[in-house]
Amino acid sequence: MAPRSSAESELSALLDEIPSWPDAMLVHxxxxxxxSRLFRVHHDPDGPLTQRALTLRAAAFEEMSRRGLEALAEDED
Structure with missing residues (x-):
């Protein structure tokens, strides 16, 4: 099934917004x-990440790397 065009435009807008996030928000x-279960297939806590989650996470990591920030451990807030 192809993604809805509104979902694609929302993803694009969010990707465009990531560089403007403050450091703490970006890392969080x-x-x-x-x-988050929200970013997993069928909201299964042990399920794989959705493609959108992978895309967003990669974009956030790229921006963090550009700023010299380190990722939090899964058990760290």
Whole structure:
């Protein structure tokens, strides 16, 4: 099934917004994109990440790397 065009435009808008996030929010959201059930297939806590989550997490990590920030451990807030 192809993604809805509104979902694609929302993803694009979010990707465009990532560089404007403050450092703390950027690091927090990078972690959240990888740990939240909301970003897993069928919201299964042990399921794989959705493609959108992988895309968002990679974009957040790229911005963190550009700023010289380190990722939080999964058990770190």
């Amino acid at each position: 959201m990078h972690k959240r994109f990888g740990t």
